[in-house]
Amino acid sequence: PTVMGAFLGFKKFNLIVILALLTYAFLYGVDVFCVIVPWLSYSVPGVTNIGILTFTTGVSLYCYIFCVVLDPGSVPAGWQPDQEGNLGVQEVKKKGGAPRFCQKCQQFKPPRSHHCRVCQRCVLRMDHHCPYTNNCIGHANYRTFLVFLIYICAALVHTCGLIAAHTVHTLQTSQQQRVIRTGPHGKPVHMEEGSIKHIWLWALLQTIAFAIALPLSVGLLFLLGWHINLTLTNKTTIEYQEGVTALIMAKTADEYTHPYDLGAYQNLHEILGDNVATWMLPPCMLTPGGTRYPTVWDERALGIS
Numbered sequence: 001p002t003v004m005g006a007f008l009g010f011k012k013f014n015l016i017v018i019l020a021l022l023t024y025a026f027l028y029g030v031d032v033f034c035v036i037v038p039w040l041s042y043s044v045p046g047v048t049n050i051g052i053l054t055f056t057t058g059v060s061l062y063c064y065i066f067c068v069v070l071d072p073g074s075v076p077a078g079w080q081p082d083q084e085g086n087l088g089v090q091e092v093k094k095k096g097g098a099p100r101f102c103q104k105c106q107q108f109k110p111p112r113s114h115h116c117r118v119c120q121r122c123v124l125r126m127d128h129h130c131p132y133t134n135n136c137i138g139h140a141n142y143r144t145f146l147v148f149l150i151y152i153c154a155a156l157v158h159t160c161g162l163i164a165a166h167t168v169h170t171l172q173t174s175q176q177q178r179v180i181r182t183g184p185h186g187k188p189v190h191m192e193e194g195s196i197k198h199i200w201l202w203a204l205l206q207t208i209a210f211a212i213a214l215p216l217s218v219g220l221l222f223l224l225g226w227h228i229n230l231t232l233t234n235k236t237t238i239e240y241q242e243g244v245t246a247l248i249m250a251k252t253a254d255e256y257t258h259p260y261d262l263g264a265y266q267n268l269h270e271i272l273g274d275n276v277a278t279w280m281l282p283p284c285m286l287t288p289g290g291t292r293y294p295t296v297w298d299e300r301a302l303g304i305s
Helices: 015-040 044-069 142-176 196-233 237-249 264-272 296-302
Strands: 114-116 121-123 128-130 135-137 179-182 187-190
Touching: 015 044, 015 142, 015 196, 044 135, 044 142, 142 196, 142 264, 196 264
Parallel strands: none
Antiparallel strands: 114 121, 128 135, 179 187
């Protein structure tokens, strides 16, 4: 699917999304104009830090907007399950074994798809509905979401490190009563007794930025670790929850086998693409397909494993 063909419109920009974009702007602005420029100026370390921060922030922002405004994966109109079983494993209802059918959308549900009550639609390989993107994370945008998490974590850790290092530098300068530069224009201030009145605004901005960036860093690093684990096992958040339920209901743990777990290496290729060199690059298009996925039984039938 093309990007423009899957554009959901700017109606997705609700209050939460707008606040997220303002947070982007605030943290980047404080980091560059209150920390890097007055402290490191346009020296090699200064330009290097600005370049790295701009790259990680820019890529994560691109991926974030991508996840907000583009289709996470729609069920093709008129999709029908393979009644003869020629296209591999078919998911069926627990009771009766009939093909899964969504009563709300009035259409059959492909494997791994689920109905989102918030978006009021079925989503291919649905992982979860994300309130911070006001959109679902599904087959078409999951790789973009994963790349977003990687780069936003890098940008936030960089932000926390810069602010913390600059704070230490400021305290040392204050103790030694030397000159420190503050603000976007690098105004020199002599750090002597009573000089806090000259730097209180910049100190306040950095404190607020650090108070925002630190918990975000911790939370998103945990989220990134969680989704790396899901990627390596080729599970969605919903499938993980269903698997836990199946284990609890099963008599023994080995009665449940996740059919889409092809091994860590093959799982990475299934989710991130065949070209390893592009795994960390922001996507230019939505992930195609989404109505059929290879399973461990397909590989066993072909004698691969």
